[in-house]
Amino acid sequence: MMYAKVIVDVAAARTDKAFDYLIPEELEEMVHPGMRVMVPFGPRSIQGFVWGVTEHTELTRVKPVKEILDPSPVLTGEMLKLGEWIAEETVCFLITAYQSMVPSAIRAKPKKIIRTNVENAELPEVLKPFFEGKTEAAWDDVVQTKEAASALKEMTADGSVMVDYLLKDKTGKKMTRMVRIEGGKTDEDYSRILGAKAVKQIQVMNWISRHYADQAVPVREVQENAQVTSGVLQTLIKKGFLLEESIEAYRDPYQNRVFTESKRPSLTEQQEEALAPVQHALLEQRYEPCLLHGVTGSGKTEVYLRSIESVLKEGKEAIVLVPEISLTPQMVERFKARFGSEVAVLHSALSSGEKYDEWRKIHRREVKVAVGARSAVFAPFSNLGLLIIDEEHEGSYKQEDHPRYHARQVALWRGRWHSCPVLMGSATPSLESYARASRNVYRLLEMPRRVNEAVMPEVEVMDMREELKKGNRSAFSEQLLEKMQDRLEKKEQIVLFLNRRGYSTFVMCRSCGYTPSCPHCEITLTYHHTGRKLKCHYCGYGEPLMQTCPDCGSEHIRFFGTGTQKVEEEITRLLPEADVIRMDVDTTSRKGSHEKLLDSFRKGEADILLGTQMIAKGLDFPKITLVGVLAADTMLHLPDFRASERTFQLLTQVSGRAGRDKLPGEVIVQTYTPEHYSIQHAKRHDFHSFAREEMAQRKRGGYPPYFYLTLITVAHEDAAKVMKTAARIADHLRKQVSPEARILGPTVSPIARIKDRYRYQCMIKYKNEPELIRILNDLNAQYQKEMAEENLTISIDMEPQMFM
Secondary structure, eight states, rough: EEEEEESSSSSSSOOSSEEEEEEEEEEEEOOOTOOOOEETTEEEEEEEOOOOOEESSSSSSBBBBBBOOSSSSSSOOHHHHHHHHHHHHOOOHHHHEEEEEEEEGGTTTOOOEEESSGGGGGGTTTTTGGGGGGEEEEEHTTTTTTHHHHHHHHHTTTTTTTEEEEESSSSOEEEEEEEEEEGGOOOOOOOHHHHHOOOHHOOOHHHHHHTTTOOOEHHHHHHHHOOOHHHHHHHHHHTEEEEEEEEEEEOOOTTTTTOOOOOOOOOHHHHHHHHHHHHHHHHOOOOEEEEEOOOTSHHHHHHHHHHHHHHTTTTOEEEEOOOGGGGGHHHHHHHHHHHHEEEEEEEETTTHHHHHHHHHHHHOOOOSEEEEGGGGGGGGSSSSSEEEETTTGGGGGGGSSOOOOOOOHHHHHHHHTTOOEEEEEESSHHHHHHHHHHHSSSSSEEOOOOOOOOOEEEEEEHHHHHHTTTTSSSSOOOHHHHHHHHHHHOOOOOEEOSOSSSSSSSSETTTTOOBBOOSEEEEEOOOETEEEEEEEEOOOOEOOOOOOOTTTOOSSSSEEEEEEEHHHHHHHHOOTTTTTEEESSTTTOOOHHHHHHHHHHHHHHEEEEEEEEEGGOOOOOOTEEEEEEEEEETTTTTTTTTTTHHHHHHHHHHHHSOOOOOOEEEEEEEESSTTTTHHHHHHHOOOHHHHHHHHHHHHHHTTTSSEEEEEEEEEEEEHHHHHHHHHHHHHHHHHHHHHHHHEEEEEEEEEEEEEEEEEEEEEEEOOOOOOHHHHHHHHHHHHHHHHHHHHEEEEESOOOOOOO
């Protein structure tokens, strides 16, 4: 007898293990690790992943597996192991880790259809009854007997039968109805067989035999060309002249686009030097993490493309991760133009059906390259030759809810598993990665010069305190405004970057100082000009803008700070001749709007591109000669030890948009703290000096890369309960960890309340705690009951990126 070890789809401590189920005899040959199955669990049936198959069980009574949900495993052996590692490292349940690896479309229980690619006569006897006169049958009908199941397994293996999901929601497959001439007999005299009166039917048969003698043709095409209704075709199908079938058409988000490759650039000497070690590691099938530190415009993307070409020559596959916001159409275009249909693209702007189709192309080995945001690191390739992480310093590679994995760590794990190189690129690497490269844990590859030896843009820092003294209250310094006028006259393009969204940061009464804040979260409300509303960016609460102060009745309600909408209005007032494109969360929320806006800017339909973070990186437009950073210090004063690093990275990335072609570029950075070292080093494009100074600060404060951090946040509606629980956790940890580790807190979180839940946190700083993962998993298990019954939340974040 065979037994399946199943991880059931219940995220709880007592179910976080494999349960044994008997595999019914007729399913024995079909159940494999990595498949999803339906199993009885208490009074109900639930889904689960088969974690292993064994001949032994310790149990006396074992319930049977009810049904198989997948024709072939959705998780490979590697993915099952990776899930175990993620569950342990990020302190989450196994089922949570596995669910994050498969597309949301197949998490629902799907109905399965079997499609044949061969004539009925070629099918084994046991399967023929199911396919009489049709090319598809329901899976549940076919797998009733062991013989039928066994025959099905063989035919699936040789490709003559395909098993597909028919999803209940809108994310099923997109099918095209097709017809073909039964038996391929095309030299018939249809007017004799059908009778001269059947004019339309004869017309159809003659048209198909002329144009599609031995292949299927879409129904719509027949109707359009033979000018007949579907009724005529139905009659011919009933009479047995035509055979109807459905063929899958992938939903391709880029189907109406033609990607043509511009002339392939020849590599510079520094690009060749950076490429060589990656190619050596690839040929020697050796795991090697490489950090590619190349200034903006040094041609890192071309190094990625060439290294993927080497991978494809070896018959292997590649994954390319790009930050969500810089998954610009430009990046996709370059990969599609070079590798065509070999590329699948995965990111959050796709519909769930498009994501499912792209995932299936990978799962079925129909593509060799996956390009996508964070979750693309789970692309189910089985013969990986290279993983690339572009802009490796980006915070969006860290998942902020369960499982809290960092895509970089997962990529390094998979690189080790497949013995292949992992290439991490950035103009401003994270200090953690740079420190590892300095200690030879990663191999450091440097590209210090721009392609074509283009000069780095000149950066000027404007002290906005001086502008205020002159009485200039606008968002633009005199210098920036003059330069913008100059560029407009020269017909060159300008990028203006503002490090926040919304119309103004907050609203305040000038008489009494009242600031409206969210009733559910301890955070001030942001003013959005569209609809004149105040909104909370944490829980979505909104209210109309008040005309008078609710505290003192004064009418002196004023806006503070500058949002993109306000800047756009100011440009229109100061430079009425300028065409502006605004890119922020509000203007790019519709599908495809990101691409449309960038496309019209590329075509020169606007002079100024104004935007938030999403325009900071990845843009490569030759006519941009001026970049203005309107508020450089909004991030500097956040309660986050990475604030200086993020400011430096952002300023470097933004200034890298200027002067990338023949025309020289200029950058103007407006700030109230011009003396800050992150702004001064960004002005000189000097990453090494910044890294030295920032590392000294980190060493003094005891922060990464000198220490590791773990953040534990406790949340509940009752403030007293939160304080007590956080204090108990901190005491417990102090007893468990070594004396070298520091436990900070418990203390109130920077945002003390979100969605009516109070939040406390404590932090662990440590250098080497081999037992920490076990201690945290035990702690998590200890509070499971309270978390389930009392709505308490305890979240554990290893190496946190966000401290708000």
